[in-house]
Amino acid sequence: MTETCSPNRVAANRQRIPLALSGAATMAVLLLAAGCSFDARALDEDAAGSLPGSDCIGSDCVPGPSSERDVSDGATSADVSSSSPDATGTIDPDPCGDGTPLNACGGCGELEGVPGRSCGPCNDGVWACRPDGEGEPGLVCTDARELNACGGCLDLDADPGADCGVCGAGAWECASANAIRCEGDVVNACGGCEPIAEGEPGDPCGTCGELACPADGADELICIGDDPNPCGGCAELDGAPEESCGPCGEGTLACDDDDPDVLLCLDPGETNACGGCADLDAQPGEACGPCNDGEWICDEDDDDAVVCEGASLLNACDGCGPLAGVPGEPCNTCGGSWACGTDGQVSCTGGDFNACGGCAALDEEPGASCGPCVGQVWTCVDGGEALDCPAGGNACGGCSALGAEPETPCNTCGDFWVCDGEEAVRCDEVLNACGGCEALDGTFHAPCGTCGSGRLECDGTDALQCVGDEGDDALVPWYADCDEDGFGDPGISRPGCPDTPPSASNDACGWVLNDRDCDDSDATINPDASDAPGPPFVDRNCDGVDGDASVGVFVHPEGDDDGDGTRAAPLATLGAALALVTNDGTRNTIFLAEGTWTLSRTALPGGVTLLGGYSASNWGERSFDNESVLQFSTPVGFVIDGATSPVLVQGVTVRTSNGTNAQPSSVAIVVRNTTATVRIEHNRLEAGRGVNGRNGQHGSGGEAGSAGAGGRSGGDSGTGGDGASATSCGPAGGRGGNGANGNNRGDSGTDGQASSGASGGGGGQGGGGEAGCGRGDSGGAGQAGGQGVEGAPVSVAGNQAAGALSGVQWRAGSGLDGNDGGAGGGGGGGGGGGGRNCIGVNRRGGGGGGAGSGGCGASGGLAGEGAGGSFGIMLSATGLVVVVDNEIETTGGGTGGRGGNGGAGGAGGAGGAGGSGQDAAGGGGGAGGAGGAGGLGGAGSGGSGGAGGASVGILTVDTSGLSASGNSFQLGAAGTGGEGGQTGGDSEDTPRSASGQSGIRQDVFQR
Known part of the structure; x- marks a missing residue:
């Protein structure tokens, strides 16, 4: 192969x-x-x-x-x-x-x-x-690697058997051929190495906290979340202690001693009889009207007002009730007529009947005395036309009844009664006091004996003897009166007869029968002396206290309100003492021992004297170092309103709470609408801080404009789109132009509607036509509407001159609301597209788009509120007020409220799209132009800031009756004014309205 x-x-x-x-x-x-x-x-x-x-x-x-x-x-x-x-x-x-x-x-x-x-x-x-x-x-x-120690091919993080773990107590072991794990390392709950003694993470700690690890690997735990509420509980409270509460904000929130997660409203106060919070001019059910026959009832539209219902009108004489006759009409047969009197009723005047019922003028009044004797009176005669005086008298020519008739026997000694003047008779020879006819050797019943304690009594009919002589037993102790004030020194006495002071040639002092003087070296100190309280705390009337104990109600921290208010059984509270003083017309002075009392705003009625600084162990010892502290849970302490009899406040410490929104200013003592003298002396007055003014709300943004409708296409009529309709605040947009047909120009769009200060957008031009086989021109776009005008920034802010007193409260001046922005203009409509004619065939252009409506202007921001102040004493419409030797301390005024920012202007409505042209081979009608957008609404300007709160020792409003001397002042800082709000939001680039003025810091300020 x-x-x-x-x-x-x-x-x-x-x-x-x-x-x-x-x-x-x-x-x-x-x-x-x-x-x-x-x-x-x-x-x-x-x-x-x-x-x-x-x-x-x-x-x-x-x-x-x-x-x-x-x-x-x-x-x-x-x-x-x-x-x-x-x-x-x-x-x-x-x-x-x-x-x-x-x-x-x-x-x-x-x-x-x-x-x-x-x-x-x-x-x-x-x-x-x-x-x-x-x-x-x-x-x-x-280059081949050997296997790792675990028989794998990857590198291991450590050698097996080596120490490992956070605490080094573990050993690395093979988890697999290519991985190891740490076995046997022991860490605590936080990943640390030492045992944690505090417990386990999540266990409770502190009051509200739980234990937690501060970090990974920590050896100890920390307590987190241990943040009890102000009452010591763990739940979130509905408010905070010292804040106001109650239906009218007069109460004060305080912790519940039985449940730290609960706030109680102390002294919440009540609404007035009509359900409101202000003082009513009268109480429902009381009589009203010029004739006092109407009834005050609550005003259905105002819980703080009453109206008079059912009152009668005055009669024709401006009086009340029906008249006895009609003014001007005859009232008798003597030619008199009814006439209005000063009492609002008629009386018969001119030609009245005389007192005897006749018409003749009388020289005297019937029943009046006449003649020399009692009982002789003028009497009507001749049918009431005349008077007569009847005769009267006794045998001696007088008017009184005689005890006997003259020339009658008067005793057993043969004597007769004879006239003793015109009104009496006497016995020509009178018997002696013992009934005999011989003269007595002395005066019957005259004093006799050592101190004249015996009396000469009859010894037969013609002699007297001394009866009842007590000898030395008649002597009484006489006391030395060296200052000659009529009161004796109880330490120096000498016996003497009751009616004759003892005497010696070397006596330098006089003697009196009483031992009531407590200082026989000073004639101005005695039980009859007047004891005006105050330094140097001398007991001038010897009653055991500085002041007059006989008119006093005594208050002691360990007293009992069921007591009678005497030194032996003092009361426990000032409220009980004031109730007793009000109901007991004989006592008008309250004696306060050293101690501290917590109470809410309290009225001091006219005629009351309030004295502090008495030792808790001895009423006879008084010093301003013995502080009698009145701690008010409310921003206002004492109120003396409408007093018509004198008031004295002396030797007490008054501390008031910080102001609240309902009661913005902290004031130790308020005096208003008084006609009698009010004295405020030798006190320590400590006012809390005024409340901060509330910030103004931000303005609302403007409403956006509506969008315009799109134009129709050339193949669908080519009509222009409708412009957006006008809104409640923004002007309408223009309508789009219609598209043209054939070789013609499209219609131009209509102009947008203008607003005040902003122009409307111009309409787009229509597109030109096309004579050939191309495309018609497009319509021009509509212009956008003009932008709305911005609200002008406010230049006037809250100031002290604009501050106002309402009842017992003062608040610095608030700022002004910001100005609204203007609406934007409506946009212009788009132009219609041009048409086309190509070899006799027409095509239509598209319609122009409708324009958007203008955006609405924004509202301005609201004003910042003026702050509350801190005042030692506030006077309003008073008589004489004497303020002497007081220590006056203020905490400081609140910060003025910030003005709200103005809102942003509303966006303009979008313009509608232009319609497309009708198409054809090689071209067609032109497109319609787009509608213009509506203009942007103008931004609102910010509200101006409120003024800062005052820090003033003594404020007087509409009064000139202040007499002040010897006072010391320690004043907290006045509040700063609130910042002005900004135009159209909180960007630093926009204008800002004026900021409020800082408050006043002054010892005495008169407005």
Whole structure:
């Protein structure tokens, strides 16, 4: 069988051939002798007879030497021959002596493999012929890898048996022939090496947290999520402590002592009788109207107002009730007429009846006294036309009844009664007091004895004797009155008669019968002295306290509200004391011991005196170092409203909470609508922080315009598309022009509708016609509508001058709302396509597209709200208010609210596509032009910012009655104004409206 080899192959069963041929010829002979076809171009003429390519063994071809020495196995070209040539230049035809040819390495015997093929346990080596001089010709496996330690061929990550693991406690083991795994390594729950002492991840910790690994490989746990709520619980609260609550925001949220996950609303307050939050002008059910016969009822449209229902109108005399007659009409037969009086009723005037029922004028009033005696009165006579005075009198010429008639016997001594003036009689000779006729030696019943304790009594009919004399037992203690104020020193006394003070030649002091003086060296200190409370805290009326204890209600931290408010049984709360003062007209002064009370906004009525600084262990000791602290849970502390009698607040510490949205300013004391003097002295007033103003809402974006309709194709009537209709805020787009038929120009599109400040887009021109067999011109595209005008930025922001007082609350001025943007103009309609006339055959152009309507303008951002302030004292429409020697501290004003950004203008509606022209061979009608887009709506401008809150010691509004001296002020910072909002969103490139003014920081500010 003849073998066929490739041009680069040579048969291995070579024949003996002479070597005298040239290299190329010899190679050719070898190939031909082997029965192989031959391409002489495959030989390398410079290889000196070497054969490039591969060898073939039987029908198998293997890579052969590629040069004189094959770089793969080192065999030379001589190895291709059976043996070295002999002297004759021939090759032995049976070099192995058994008829078998030489193998591929030039040796005898079968090889283990094929040179060039893979070998080795991992099949990555290459069989190559053993180099000359290194033994018998044969194969060696070159570059073969050994198996790894696990019996595989891949490189292992580590040696089996070596230490492994995070903690180095494991050992590498064979997982398979080509993989290892770490066995025996022990790690903790976090992947670390040390035992964890705190517990396991996920265990609870702290109040609300759980244990967790801080990182992979950690040896300890940390507590995460331990973030209790402000009350110490773990649940999310509906609000925060100190925030306002209740139907009118007057209450204060506080933690529930029994459940840290619950907030309670303390002192939530109540709505007014109509369900609103403001003070009503009157209470429903009370009388109203000019005649007080109507009734106040709640206004159906306003929960904070009442209206008067059922009130009567005034009568013709501007009074109430029916009249006795009609003003101006006759009222009697004497010519009188009814006339309105000052009491709103009629009276009969002019020609009235006189008091006797007649018409004549009387000089006197019937029943009035006349004559010299009692009982003589003017009496009507002559039918009421005159008066008469009847006679009267006694025997002595007087008017009184006599005890006896003159000239009658008056005693047993033979004497007679005689006139003693006009009104009495006397006995001409009177018996003595003992019934005798002789004069007595003394005055009957006159004092007698040591201290006049006895009395002279009758001893028979003509003598007296001393009866009841007590001697020394009648003496009483007298007390020294050295300051001559009428009150004695209880430490210095001397006995004396009750009616006669003791005396001695060397006495420097007077003597009195009482021992009630508490300082006999100062005449201004005694029980009758006036004791105005205050420094230097002297008890001037000797009642044991600075002030007047007789009109006092005493309050002590350890008191009881069931007590009577005396020093022996003080009350526990200020509220109970105020209720007692209000209901007890004899007591008007509240004495506060040192301590702390928590309360909400409290009204102090007129006539009340509030005094603090008394020692908790001794009411007689008073000092402002004994703090009586009134901690208000509300932003407003004391309110003195409408007082018509004097009020005094002295020696207390007032602290108020921060402002809230419902009560923006924190004020320690508010005085308003008073006519009596109010004194605020020697107090410490600490106001909380004013609330921040709320940010204005952002403006709404403008509504987008509507899209125009597409034009119809020339083959479908070629009519122009309708422009988008006007919206509630955007103008309409123009209509597309109709396509032309034949050699005519298409209709132009109509112009878009303009808006205020934005022009409408112009309509596209119609395309020209085609007289030949080409294509008509396309219609022109409609122009886009003009952009709407942007809202102008607001230049006026919140300021202090615009601040306002509402009830007991002050808020700085808010900003102004931003301006709305204008609408964009409507787009212009596209022009219709031109027609074509080709050899009398017409084709129609497409209709122009309808234009989009203009986008709507955006709304402006809303104004930033003014912030609340921090005030020690706030006065409004008051009489005289004296503010002396107080320490006034404010926390600071809130930050003004930011103005809302203006909205972005609405996009204009898209224009409709132009219709295609009617086609024909070689051309056709022109296409319609596209409709123009509606103009972009104008952006709204931002609202201006609210003013910052004030930080003022004393604020006066509409009052000039302040008298202030000796006060010290420690004021927190005034609040900054809120930033103005931006036009059309929050981009820094757009204009910004004005920012609010900063608040006022001033000791005393008058507005």
